[in-house]
Amino acid sequence: MSTKTQNPVRVRIAPSPTGPLHIGTARTALFNYLFAKKAGGSFLLRIEDTDLERSDKKFEKDIINNLKWLGIKWDEKTYYQSKRLSIYAKYLERLLKDGKAYYCFCSEEELEAKRQYFMGIGKAPIYSGKCGELSEKEVKEKLGRKENSIIRFRAPEKIVKFKDLIRGALEFDSALIGDFSIAKGLSSPLYNFAVVIDDFEMGISHVIRGEDHISNTPKQILLQEAFGFHQPEYAHLPLILGPDRSKLSKRHGVTSIADYKKAGYLSDALINFMAFLGWNPGDQREIFSLNDLEKEFSLEKVQKAGAVFNISRLDYLNGYYIRKKPLKELVKLSAGYLKSAGLVKSKYDAKYLAKVIGLYQGRLKKLSELPDLVDFAFKDGLEYGKELLKWKNMTDQEVIVSLDILQEILSKISPKKFTKENLEEILLPVAQEQGSGDRGKLLWPLRAALTGKESSAGPFEIAEVLGKIRTLKRIKEAGELMK
RNA sequence: GGCCCCAUCGUCUAGUGGUUAGGACGCAUGGUUCUCAACCAUGUAACAGGGGUUCGACUCCCCUUGGGGCCA
Helix, strand or coil: CHHHHHCCCEEEECCCCCCCCEHHHHHHHHHHHHHHHHHCCEEEEEECCCCCCCCCHHHHHHHHHHHHHHCCCCCCCCEEHHHCHHHHHHHHHHHHHCCCEEEECCCHHHHHHHHHHHHHCCCCCCCCCHHHHCCHHHHHHHHHCCCCCEEEECCCCCEEEEEECCCEEEEEEHHHCCCCEEEEECCEECHHHHHHHHHHHCCCCEEEEEHHHHHHHHHHHHHHHHHCCCCCEEEEECCEECCCCCECCHHHCCCEHHHHHHCCCCHHHHHHHHHCCCECCCCCCCCCCHHHHHHHCCHHHECCCCEECCHHHHHHHHHHHHHHCCHHHHHHHHHHHHHHCCCCCCCCCHHHHHHHHHHHCCCCCCHHHHHHHHHHHCCCCCCCCHHHHCCCCCCHHHHHHHHHHHHHHHHHCCHHHCCHHHHHHHHHHHHHHHCCCCCHHHHHHHHHHHHCCCCCCCHHHHHHHHHHHHHHHHHHHHHHHHC
């Protein structure tokens, strides 16, 4: 379309710092980012921090840090509504002066009673417009007396129509909206007002946001029209839902990106997962990096219906990305989990860590699972009951025999030859023979003795990582336990 | 309560008037295997209901039902 070349694509994400970066906000950010990238446009970040009471610097930091962590980068400086108060005041005054907005002095109780009344008789709970009739003099007097007031927009009666890029043509009757509030005062604009001003001032071309904003859109359009602003394009994304199919929120469990990060989810997995909550490439491919998405994303392929957040799918993707991660990187990502579990010091042996983690790279779903899996590689003595050493219904005596055989054979292997391949070559035939085909008679006690666990990586690779000395020591300790 | 949005396996989804309704996760079974994963194979399971339109509807229209969102 020719208009596209004239109007550069500029989109934004506008989170309120009233909580940590939420998965829904992150997904909206991602879609905006992808849309901008694909179109060669700009993606902006605007912090909507006008609600001083609920806004918090720490949440602002959380939002910024986690967007970065996800790899969602924004262009230009970060915008803050709190630094733009004079801009809103200017526009508010203009509306007031033109008679397109007015002060309303109705009490909350009064409003609430009216609302209840309208609902009771089956009508839309709209404001009566009462204060819109006040004379200039009356308004001045009331303001002079510092009566509680808000500013309302005098909504013209009309059918508001707009085209949603995802949902098609939408229309609303403004008579059912009524004169809505736009500010608590000159210096405290409300959401619907501030967005309109900001999006205009920032030259936003496309407003891509959650479906929960559909019913705000006609109000915003009315405001745009009052100012003569150019109307941006709209695209309302389906919501992310909890298992009960209501909008995903804290009561459904973990919703912040920071918590997923802490639990050991990789940003690659989260990105891939979030992209597929409401979008797909139209074919059978499922694995997409951020880079792939930047090339392939399109709003036409965005779903209309809400998408339930399905953790088992995230787990699957996370396991996949952990397996694909270069070991060196995985070590860096994992070290923190081992440190906080007290298994390694802040200065750790990266080579050894790589060996240990390599053992479990194929078995992990989340990095946070690591400490419980690999603690045996860092501890000196293991604690377990002797029953653990028994494969199927082996007797104590049989276990002792197996351990003796292991002790004897392994002690003859030189430390240098203590490799997975070598150990396998030597032990497998022995295990075959000793167990009369059931190799578990030798291998299970070995593995249990080395790890103190029912399940783990394979015995040969573990023996290699532990080395000859520790391996023999643990077999000996197991033998002592059996006595 | 008013307005608005939505509706394919349990979940994420492909499908755009004619398909054995496809894939992925999950689950189940088998293979591999000392264990747990991973991997491979197979299986399980869906067009909410009712009317139209049409030679023919998952697909288009209407209604109902259900779910959700906003308005405080």
